[in-house]
Amino acid sequence: MEHIVIIGNGISGVTAARHIRKLSDKQITIVSAETDYFFSRTALMYVYMGHMKFEHTQPYEDWFWEKNRIHLKKGYVKNIETKSKTLQFADGGSLQYDKLIIATGSKPNKFGWPGQDLDGVMGMYHKQDLDNLERYAPNNKVCKRAVIVGGGLIGIELAEMLNSRNIPVTFLVRENSFWNGVLPEGESTMINRHIKNHHIDLRLGNNLKEIISDENGKVKSIIIQETGEEITCDVVGLTAGVSPNIDFIKDSDIEIGRGVKVNRFLETSIQDVYAIGDCAEQHEGINGRRPIEAVWYTGRMMGETVAQTICGNRIQYNPGHWFNSAKFLDIEYQTYGWVFAKPRENEAHFHWKHADDTKCITVCYNKNTNEFLGINTFGIRMRHGIFDTWLTEKRDVDYVIAHLAEANFDPEFYKTYEVDIHSAFKNELQTV
Amino acid sequence: MxxxxxxxxxxxxxxxxxxxxxxxxxxxxxxxxxxxxxxxxxxxxxxxxxxxxxxxxxxxxxxxxxxxxxxxxxxLEGIKNDGIWFKSISSRGVWGWILGVILTAFYIVLYFxxxxxxxxxxxxxxxxxxxxxxxxxxxxxxxxxxxxxxxxxxxxxxxxxxxxxxxxxxxxxxxxxxxxxxxxxxxxxxxxxxxxxxxxxNSDLPYYDLKSVWPLNYYIFDEWSVKGFLSNGNIGLGLILFGIISIFVITPILTYKYGKRWYCSWVCGCGGLAETAGDSFRQLSSKKMSAWKLERWLIHTVLVFSVVMTVAMVYTYLGYDHNAFWLTKGLFIGLVIGFLTLVFAGVMYFKRKEFGRDAKYGAIGYFVVIALLVIMHFTGTTDNVFFIKGSALRSAYGVYIGSIFSGVIGTGFYPILGNRSWCRFGCPMAAILGFQQRLFSKFRITTNGGQCISCGNCSNSCEMGIDVRAYAQKGENIVRSSCVGCGICSAVCPRGVLKLENDTMEGRINPTEILLGNDVDLMDLVNKK
Known part of the structure; x- marks a missing residue:
């Protein structure tokens, strides 16, 4: 029986395993050095905040794996020998495979800051990071202040986590407005204000210069590049993005770039070795997507796809319209289609913001054809299915604005804003 | 510290x-x-x-x-669940157990x-x-x-x-x-x-909480209650008719339109306490598959018990002579058997595709009820069902279900089993409404395409122990008989994935393998078998 070995028990690897099991009777082994069972990485923050316990982040009960004959092995793969199809483990063991799926995800970026490996300095990605945070920031007496470096999605989540335990947070953001490489200005500045409303010390346009150690090798303070200011702190969170977790592959024959290079079939340069999820790098981005996408659902989709290929139905990875979501403290964010921070050539943005400063939308459309290209929505939930259809049908922006109510996904009895938005849109057209 | x-x-x-x-x-x-x-x-x-x-x-x-x-x-406005699993009282810690013991003791004293x-x-x-x-x-x-x-x-x-x-x-x-x-x-x-x-x-009228519907209000058709109503002229007659209309007319219509939430989380007193005083304990309900299995057996057993008990009770005090009162023992049994058979046959005919193994369990359950009734009638032992008196059945129900299950365990164990253990495992009314919600209702919790990140906030906060995430991460709508429509799963979802809504019956249940957002051809290939 063919033995499929999957390195990594995150959403990509586990989805692949589940679908291979649905489609076939192959022998399946998932290898992980992180945890015994699959858990939802995106939920780690809620464990620290006390909304959930760690076991609640595990979407499947422990019996699930045995019932579905998915063998789980805990171990750290040190080396992949593709000629003999063997994995070498750090503890000395080895494992033979017939087909290998690399799904090792990401690791937090470190940019060579002095002191980046001190005690009390951590990312927020792995289960071990959570354990570390619990150790160095259990409460605001042990951790009197934390500094977060990097203004992205994980950074703001870490800020929210620390905030939940009343630990003062200084949030260093390189850009001059939060996440403004991705978000248009109106949205980005609204989030700036929301962050400050939560009493988080947001420092825009500030970079980390170095992290200073105390006599025990633990972080004592940090120094800001621009001002030279020293901020005393007990924890430093490094959340300046993630990159593929592929160090152990560097000595193998598998072609890598920033990630494991794969073609549209998620096949690597070596026969019978596949890569999916955050660690996979497409030769070229698909439909405007980036070559490496560290997003939950793309990992899942690659898992769904590679399972087909492995089970004899070789198909391309072909993601549909771009979508994503996040939550900035109390403000939910969803996006469907493409809305870039600044309109590209021939594009225009329509921006509407509610007076309470917690809800806004930005609609991107083609100035010449009026085609609807995408929407960002904050504080208002929208239907994925409807926007997916509208994008496929290439609806024009007037149609989308006029039918926005159909896409509303807020709970019943919520106030609706479609009329407001519609009239704002008409007004804007008139003044132009 | x-x-x-x-x-x-x-x-x-x-x-x-x-x-x-x-x-x-x-x-x-x-x-x-x-x-x-x-x-x-x-x-x-x-x-x-x-x-x-x-x-x-x-x-x-x-x-x-x-x-x-x-x-x-x-x-600021937002989700306020910080530390619920750290606080002793809301995480089965020492304070939780102390509160549980105090509440349980209070209920035992109150009832007995x-x-x-x-x-x-x-x-x-x-x-x-x-x-x-x-x-x-x-x-x-x-x-x-x-x-x-x-x-x-x-x-x-x-x-x-x-x-x-x-x-x-x-x-x-x-x-x-x-x-x-x-x-x-x-x-x-x-x-x-x-x-x-x-x-x-009118001091002769029996206590009647108008919103408490049989079988939750299991004593409304007791002899003393019915006599109390009937001896009070038109008001009494009106009230008892309202009780019958509640379960046979009002309830099915509202449940069809809005799901069982119209009752369980908008009207019901047990639900009211669970949603307010019990809110801090909602995360304690078990989401295990084994708990769900237990739930399905237990709640339907209680329903069958309550139906048999009520029928036996009413049967006991009805007469044989249709001249004395139009509703005789014979007619009553005939009506009950006819009604149950109708429901059973209707469901089997129109909805059998929606049943898995559960259909068999349901069938057996109904068969047992009807068999019991028939045997009871034809053995002719006027007030004996399987050698147990109707009144004994009634008092057993009152003690074990009405008092111990719903009160002592249902509320006393809030800090241990969560705030809806009675509603989930025991309430016969919830069983009836749930049966209808699963089969004949426009209500569902819609899952928003491929946005779910499997974080588990929804499952964690489900007081009925539904593993909401298991559906959401498959892009599948949640259509479960136990859902009381409290809406907290939707509220706590950080990605805007869940929405309670009433829509058409068609496409309400939409099992998927590949979620929206992936290759359209692949979705077609895998989802439409």
Missing amino acids: SNKINHSMSLAKPDAVDISNKQKVALAIGILGLFILVLALFNTNFPNKGLFLTLSLGFISVGILIYSRDAYLTK YPQYLGLGKDGASNTGLISLFDPLSNLLSGRNASQWFVYGTLYTIAILAFGYKFMLKYRHNRYEQLRTVSVMFFQLGFAFLIPEFMYVM
Whole structure:
């Protein structure tokens, strides 16, 4: 029986395993050095905040794996020998495979800051990071202040986590407005204000210069590049993005770039070795997507796809319209289609913001054809299915604005804003 | 505090954030109010009972009000679940167990030893705790209090005060707010005040909480109850007819349109307490597959038990002669068998595709009911069902289901099993509504395409123990008989994935393997087999 070995028990690897099991009777082994069972990485923050316990982040009960004959092995793969199809483990063991799926995800970026490996300095990605945070920031007496470096999605989540335990947070953001490489200005500045409303010390346009150690090798303070200011702190969170977790592959024959290079079939340069999820790098981005996408659902989709290929139905990875979501403290964010921070050539943005400063939308459309290209929505939930259809049908922006109510996904009895938005849109057209 | 640095790296129990000084004061005020009740319980004879009762209930309410205001109004609107798994009381810690024991003991005394609460027997005047409530009872209905009046008053206070707390907690969410206003209104009006006023108008009428529908209200068709209604002319007749219409007409229509939530989380008193005072314990319900299995067996067994019991009871006091009363034993049994067969055949004919193995269980369940009824009738042993008297069946139901299951376990175990264990495992009304919700209702929780990140907030906060995430991460709508439509899964979802809504029946249940967002061809290939 063919033995499929999957390195990594995150959403990509586990989805692949589940679908291979649905489609076939192959022998399946998932290898992980992180945890015994699959858990939802995106939920780690809620464990620290006390909304959930760690076991609640595990979407499947422990019996699930045995019932579905998915063998789980805990171990750290040190080396992949593709000629003999063997994995070498750090503890000395080895494992033979017939087909290998690399799904090792990401690791937090470190940019060579002095002191980046001190005690009390951590990312927020792995289960071990959570354990570390619990150790160095259990409460605001042990951790009197934390500094977060990097203004992205994980950074703001870490800020929210620390905030939940009343630990003062200084949030260093390189850009001059939060996440403004991705978000248009109106949205980005609204989030700036929301962050400050939560009493988080947001420092825009500030970079980390170095992290200073105390006599025990633990972080004592940090120094800001621009001002030279020293901020005393007990924890430093490094959340300046993630990159593929592929160090152990560097000595193998598998072609890598920033990630494991794969073609549209998620096949690597070596026969019978596949890569999916955050660690996979497409030769070229698909439909405007980036070559490496560290997003939950793309990992899942690659898992769904590679399972087909492995089970004899070789198909391309072909993601549909771009979508994503996040939550900035109390403000939910969803996006469907493409809305870039600044309109590209021939594009225009329509921006509407509610007076309470917690809800806004930005609609991107083609100035010449009026085609609807995408929407960002904050504080208002929208239907994925409807926007997916509208994008496929290439609806024009007037149609989308006029039918926005159909896409509303807020709970019943919520106030609706479609009329407001519609009239704002008409007004804007008139003044132009 | 500082010695709790967790070097074991375990995630066991970090310190919960301390409560504020204002909250400590609020807590003290509330405890003072409770203390007056405890003093009364130990037979302290207060000089001015009306004053002390007012002080006690006032302190309790004000304590809860101040506490909640400080907990929620000092923060921005949003999800307020920080530390619920760290706090001892809401994570089955020591305080949780202590509260559980106190509540359980209270229910045991309330149901089985009301004399310890000071109930005066055989016309003797009340003492202790119950006598403290005499002034209020006299004010409302001109009679002295009973243990049920004491319980009803405390129950209502709990729903009102904790309802206020809940509304502050979800002040960004109008669905939650309206729903809570609704349960507060129905508890105060329908369960508490109206029955008292009805008594003032006509003291012979049996107690009737109009919103309490059979089989949750299992005593409405008891002989004393029916006779009580029928001996009171048109009002009584109207009330008993309303009781019958409630279950056979109103309930099916509303459940078809809105799902069982119209009752369970908008109207019902048990649900009202669970959603307000019990809100802090919702995360404790078990999401295991094994718990779901137990639930399906247990709740349907209770339903069958309640149907058999009620039929046997009614059968007992009906006569044989149709000249005396049009509804005779024979006709009644015929109607019941006819109705159940109709429901069974209808479901089997129209909905059998939606059943898995559960269909067989359901079939067996109904078969057992009908067989029991038929045997009961044709053995001709007038009041015996399998050698058990109808009245014995009734009192067994009253003790084991009505008191122990719904009260002692259902509410006493809030801090251990979660706030809806009665609704989930035992309530026969919930079973009927759920059966309909699963098969004939427009209600569902819609999953928003491929947005789910499997975080588990939804499952964690489901008081009915539904593993919501298991559906959401498959892009599948949630259509479950047990869902009471509280809407918290939708509220806590960080990605806007869930929405409670009433829509068409078609496509309501949409099992998928590949979620929206992936290759369209692949979705077609895998999803449409």
